[in-house]
Amino acid sequence: MRILHTSDLHLGRSFHGRSLFEDQEAIHGELLRVCEERGVDVVLVAGDVYDQASPRTEVIDQFSRLLTGLARRGVRTVLTSGNHDSAARLGFAAGLLETAGVHLRTRLEDCARPVELSEDVLVYGIPYLDPRASAARLGVEPTHGEVLRAALDAAREDLAQRRADRPRVRAVVMAHCFAVGAEPSDSERILASGHLGAVPASLFEGFDYAALGHLHGRQRVAETVRYSGSPLRFSFSETRQTKGYWLVDLDAGGLRVEGGEWEHQLPLAQLRGSLAELLEAPEHAWAEGALCQVTLTDEERPAHPMERLRARFPRTLELAFSGLRAREEVSYARRMAAARTPGEACEAFYDRVRGRALDEAERRDTADAVAEAVRREAGEEAA
Incomplete structure (x- = not known):
């Protein structure tokens, strides 16, 4: 039995306002191709199918096309709901979809009801369980750890009963959680503050x-406990992550796990340096077509930094400053009170708003604007 483990599709997500719809289409095409080329029998999606609880119609259609494509290729799918999903919406028509090889596990009651892939391979799907909503029904304290432990114990009890008759039964469990020892990214929604989740x-x-979801970096927590990560990069903290999946082979001989990489990767770049260096250095040419996060190290805030950066890196999305030289702070109110001319008042206001003094060209433009305002005011008074 060959299983492809993925998770965190986050269909409907955007990246700093940029739609990821076409990127997700590309990943879906790759997934179908990999299933054909590598002889995949079943795809596991460990939660966060959608990015929002109420996805848009075109996003639902996109997911429907993916499931249809897998079913037409004879590939079964097992999906659990994550903390971004609406379990009720995702689980709609679950019984009907099972007849087409699409198995949804979105309810607490289904934790101990495995998907029987074959006589000897079972998949237990544990949906994301909100402790406040699930703890009382499970008879445990309302924490992520206790709720998940109770759900897994129910699955283990069912597995033990089945192994009593069939000792060679193999079992995979799916869960959407934050496992100790795993590395998070900035793009995940926190489950509980203070690392309590x-x-x-x-x-x-x-x-x-254990096929885990929630964390967006592909990683191994233990040899048999792994995160597939998200198929796409969802934040600049994932710039250096290579997105992929796990291929899991289960048979009488044991377990074998092999990693695979998605060819389509969202091109991200994190650049750091002075504005002049970034605009001139040839070694940054590779980033000209990437989505960029830029940190400028200039001691003085340069004029029009974003406009100038986008002349070379047109897809710059984030701009930050590091290393601005501390200046002697004079209160804005005192500077305005001490201003002897309208031009000096304008300079104080600009410095307050932009965090830097006017350059020579801006000082000339300000002086011209003030002079024009003074002439107009004098004309109005004369009239």
Whole structure:
């Protein structure tokens, strides 16, 4: 049995206002191709299918096309709901979809009801369980760890009963959580403050493989406990992540896991340096077509930095400053009170708003504007 483990599709997401719809279409095309070329029997999507609880119509259609494409290729799909999904919406028509090989696990009641991929391979899908909504029903404290432990115990109990009759049964469990020892990114929604949402990897003992979702970097927490990560980069903190998936082979001989990479990668660049250096240095040419996050190290805030950066890096999305020289602070009110001319008042206002003094060209433009205002005011008074 060959399984492809992925998660966190976040369909409908944007990147700093840039739609990722076409990028997600490209990933879906790759997924279908990989399933054909590598002989995949089943795809696991470990939560966060959608980015929002109420996805747009075109996003739902996009997901429908993906499921249809997998079904037409004879590939079954097992999906669990994540913390971004509406479990009720995602789980709609679950019973009907099972007849087409699409298995949805979005309800607490389904945690101990495995998907039987074959006589000897089971998949237990644990949806994301909000502790406040699930703890009372499970009879545990309202924490992520206790709720997930109870759900996994129910699955383990069912597995033990099945193994009593069929000792060779293999079991995969899916969960959407933050496992201790894993590396987060900036693009994930926090489950609980103060690291209270983290759970130990030992919770997944007893299963042959744990296919986790929620964290967006592909990683191995333990040999049989892994995150596939998101197929696309969703923040600049993921710039150096290579996005991919896990191929899991389960048979009587044991477990084998192989990594694969998505060819389509969102091109991101994090640039740091003075404005002059970034605009002139040839070694930054590779970033001219990338989505850029720029940190300027100039001691003085340069004029029109974003406009000038975009002349070379037209897809610059974020701009920050590091290393601006501290200046002697004189209160804005005192500077305005001490201004002897309208021009000096304008300079004080500009410095306050932009965080730097006027350059020579701006000083000339300001002087011309003040002179014109004075002439107009004098003309109006004479009239």
